[in-house]
Amino acid sequence: MHKPVLVKEVIKFLNPQRNQNFIDATYGFGGHSKELLKYIKPKGKILAFEWDPFLVELNKKNLMQEKNIILKNANFTKIKKIVKELNFTKIKGVIFDLGISSWHLENSKRGFSFNKDEFLDMRINPKEIKITAFEVVNYYSKERLIEILKNYGEEKRAKEIVDAILDKRRFKKIETSKELAEIIMNVCKRKNKIHPATKTFMALRTFINNELENLEEGLKQAFDVLDKNGRIAIITFQGLEDKVVKKVFKELKRKGAKMITKNVVRPSRNEILENPRSRSAKLRVIQKNG
Numbered sequence: 544m545h546k547p548v549l550v551k552e553v554i555k556f557l558n559p560q561r562n563q564n565f566i567d568a569t570y571g572f573g574g575h576s577k578e579l580l581k582y583i584k585p586k587g588k589i590l591a592f593e594w595d596p597f598l599v600e601l602n603k604k605n606l607m608q609e610k611n612i613i614l615k616n617a618n619f620t621k622i623k624k625i626v627k628e629l630n631f632t633k634i635k636g637v638i639f640d641l642g643i644s645s646w647h648l649e650n651s652k653r654g655f656s657f658n659k660d661e662f663l664d665m666r667i668n669p670k671e672i673k674i675t676a677f678e679v680v681n682y683y684s685k686e687r688l689i690e691i692l693k694n695y696g697e698e699k700r701a702k703e704i705v706d707a708i709l710d711k712r713r714f715k716k717i718e719t720s721k722e723l724a725e726i727i728m729n730v731c732k733r734k735n736k737i738h739p740a741t742k743t744f745m746a747l748r749t750f751i752n753n754e755l756e757n758l759e760e761g762l763k764q765a766f767d768v769l770d771k772n773g774r775i776a777i778i779t780f781q782g783l784e785d786k787v788v789k790k791v792f793k794e795l796k797r798k799g800a801k802m803i804t805k806n807v808v809r810p811s812r813n814e815i816l817e818n819p820r821s822r823s824a825k826l827r828v829i830q831k832n833g
């Protein structure tokens with residue numbers, strides 16, 4: 544099951560109060576939403592976005608009794624559209640908790656994890672995204688693959704890894720996450736705790752799901768729909784997400800927004816011990832001008 548990260552810190556900075564409205568841009572299993580809900584009842588509402596239709600289906604039963612959470616199976620790049628359609632107003636805060644959930648890695652069977660032997664799919668929303676990791680790995684040109692590994696994964700050994708992929712796929716299609724992880728392991732021996740396939744898997748997932756482009760668009764829309772003095776709290780897990788957040792926040796500051804976190808907020812030692820996935824999390828908070 545997915546453990547939400549930096550929950551106490553998000554609550555502290557978003558400071559939810561009775562009857563206020565919030566947006567959860569990345570619902571997952573609703574860890575952050577459920578905590579926010581405790582403070583905003585009885586009349587406050589959370590408009591939640593979750594792009595993965597299977598995850599929305601899994602959440603449906605739990606949410607039947609919960610009238611204060613409106614869960615939409617939609618990309619957070621549709622925030623403005625859906626806020627308008629629902630006439631959802633007086634939004635005091637938005638939480639973004641980026642990436643995928645532990646459920647995606649452990650249970651979705653879509654090849655997100657290099658520790659599993661599953662078909663290389665990696666689409667967060669298989670109904671909306673047409674291209675799978677299988678197609679990228681097996682049919683994209685050498686140059687394009689190197690570019691993806693560098694630009695979406697900051698993989699320094701992109702060329703060597705892609706050469707090995709091309710050597711392999713000449714004889715047989717690379718079908719599963721395990722096959723791909725093994726090809727990379729043969730090129731880059733494990734030197735520390737980090738698996739050598741980490742960056743390649745990150746690059747493929749980020750590229751296929753258009754994650755960096757979505758992030759820029761979603762953040763800007765979230766800021767536009769916020770009430771005066773409303774806040775955005777955003778949790779990132781990798782350097783390329785950080786770059787996008789810093790770039791957008793810089794633009795927003797020029798429009799008068801105020802940084803609430805002077806330095807990024809990181810999980811405590813205890814949280815990292817209890818939930819190792821949280822170790823790379825960084826929280827930043829920005830406030831709209833009044």
Ligand SMILES: C[S@@+](CC[C@H](N)C(=O)[O-])C[C@H]1O[C@@H](n2cnc3c(N)ncnc32)[C@H](O)[C@@H]1O
Pocket residue numbers: 545546547548568569570571572573574575576592593594595598617618619620640641642643644667757
């Ligand atoms: C780290 S998880 C969020 C976990 C959640 N905070 C919780 O406590 O359960 C990120 C979630 O965002 C979803 N997601 C990723 N990109 C999205 C997008 N562009 N729009 C909406 N949801 C997205 C993923 O499917 C995943 O479930």
